[in-house]
Amino acid sequence: MTLSPAGRATGPLLVLAALALMAHAWVLAPAVAQTPVPIRVLLDWRFDGSAAPFLVAEDKGYFRAEGLDVTIEPGGGSRETVAKLAAGAYQLGVGDVNTLIRYRDENPGTDLTAVLMMQDAPPFAIIGRKSRGVTADPNSLVGKVLGASSADGAAAQWPVFKALTRIEPRGARIEIVGQAVREPMLASGELDGVFGSAVSTLVTLKSRGVPADDLIVLAMSDYGLELYGDALIANNGFAAQHPAAVQGFIRALVRGMQDAATDPEAAVQAVLRRNEQARREVELDRLRLGLARNVFTPWVKEQGWGGIDPARFARAIDQIALAFTFKSKPKPQDIFTEVFLPPPADRQID
Incomplete structure (x- = not known):
């Protein structure tokens, strides 16, 4: 979407905005029997503590109350989520908004828009071991060996982090490793630190027996990184055809988030029912820490x-x-729209 000189929206999102207003009028009209709108939702990862708000909303019937037939599926990373949404296999999905920005630039014509920002602070971090000489000073990383998976969102921000913190030119040595072995290699001492999530990677390392007091988290947002994190992303074709469904989904998800924040222990039960490998204490830690670090910012x-x-x-x-050369640098309104969001007062989390 672009803005005219008068500040009015133009382009595809203008259609979404108009349809959203129509949807708002529709939900204020007297309720009539409606066939539930089917929505397939792809998360960016497996069923874990971070997915609890979605699962709570499903279990408590919040989606059904909005006239939606929602199917929530685990994913394999933000890049996969964005690609599958773009292909039309899913109507809504969770993905890193920065991945969406880059994907849209690499694939002109991608008809996707972020409709709700889930993480006001990004999870991108470097997690190191104090016993290996890593401290809160970014220059402590100079000469260290840092593990990064090829698809890791935090590793993609390394050039930006170096520029913001003015790390010495020789920097650290980056070793590309599989995502599945990243934490075990740090736990075993083969690496000095890893790129990952200030929440999930930290929780995983602690669950593997790495002493919490030996871990140091350099959350990139604490060093000047202004990026956002995960967003709810919509296929614009679906959103244009079913604006009321997108609005209803977001209302239901907000209720799920409010419930998860109020009672995290109950929310985690929704995760455990869907993931037999999940451990209650680990996912409770993941949910609570994620809410505190990435969601409920000032x-x-x-x-x-x-x-x-x-x-x-x-x-x-x-x-x-x-760190990325744009073919066509986007504006914020090209990537994100608030037209489907409830009023701010209805999105407060106590």
Whole structure:
């Protein structure tokens, strides 16, 4: 979407905005029997603590109450989620918004838009071991061996992190490793640190027996990274055809998030029912830490969950450009729309 000189929306998202207004009028009309709208949702990873708000909303019937027939499926990473959404295999999905930005630039014509910002602070981090000489000072990484998987979102921000922190030119030695062996290699001492999530990677390392007091988390957002994290992404074709369904889905998800924040222990039970390998204490830690670090930032507590600060989003795109050469640099409104969000007062999380 672009803006005219008068500030009015133009382009594909103008259609979405108009349809969203129509949908708003529809939900205020007297309820009539409706055939549930089927929606396939692809998460960016397996059923774990971070997926709890979706699963709570499903278990409590919040989606059904909105006239939706929702199927939630685990995913294999943000890149896969975005690609499958673009192909039309799913109508909604969870993915890193920065991955969406890059994918759209690499694949012109990609008809996807982020409709709810799930993580106001990105999870991107370097997690190191104090016993290997890693400290909160980014220059402690100089000369260290850091493990990174080829598809890792945090590793993609390494050039930006180096620019922001002015790490000595020789920096660290990056070793590409499989995502499945990244944490075990740090736990065994084969690596000094790893790129990963300030939440999930940390929780996984602790669950593998690495002493918590030997771990140091360099969350990139603490060092000037202004990027956002995961977003709910919509296939624009579906959103244009079913704007009320997208609005209803978001309303239901907000209720699921509110419940998960109020009672994390009950929320984790929804995860355990779907993932036999999940451990209650690990997923409870993942959920609580994720809410505290990535979701309920001071901005969200003031403005409500799910929106963005356009000026910050523009700065985030500028930071992405430090590590990625755009064919056509987007504007925030090309990537994200708030037209499907409930009013801010309805998105407050106590």
